[in-house]
Amino acid sequence: MMTQTEFPPLFTPVAPGLSVSPAGAQARRAQLNREAVLSATPVRLLTMLYDRLMLDLERTEAAQVGENWVVASENLLHAQAIVDELTTSLNVSAWDGADGLMAVYTYVSNALIGANIHRDVARTRESIVLLEPLRQAWHEAAGALPAAQPAPSGDGYRGVA
Secondary structure: OOOOOOOOOOOOOOOOOOOOOHHHHHHHHHHHHHHHHHHOOHHHHHHHHHHHHHHHHHHHHHHHHOOOHHHHHHHHHHHHHHHHHHHHHOOOOOOOOHHHHHHHHHHHHHHHHHHHHHOOHHHHHHHHHHHHHHHHHHHHHHHHOOOOOOOOOOOOEOOEO
16 A cells, blocks of 8 residues: 555556666667658648748747857757758759749748747747648648558558669
């Protein structure tokens, strides 16, 4: 029987004597994120990129408002890397609207560089306003697609043995 000074554990380790350190939990979370990315469909990867981009920009805006320039810069640099990835993966010959989307990516990329150099929260906010409708549209488009079919099994699928 428990006394009033004893409390039940909130987390019971999987094995006796096992404890999870914050670094271990962070490493596990990173591993799960890597696995999610590696197993994601191209549409899911796109929505994941947009979600992370918007998270980076929201963190940037908060850091800029709080004048935490180191955190703002780190998040802006990550956001710029995502915009670069979106830009390089865009096939402008695949559809008529691709040139317009490329122009948005180019504009946002320049705005993010300016936001970082000039510590300009207005440029960060403008980027959020431009990109959020695109994020929502990609999520809606992804939701309208039929359920993904499982990948064929067998060695060598997509070059992975």
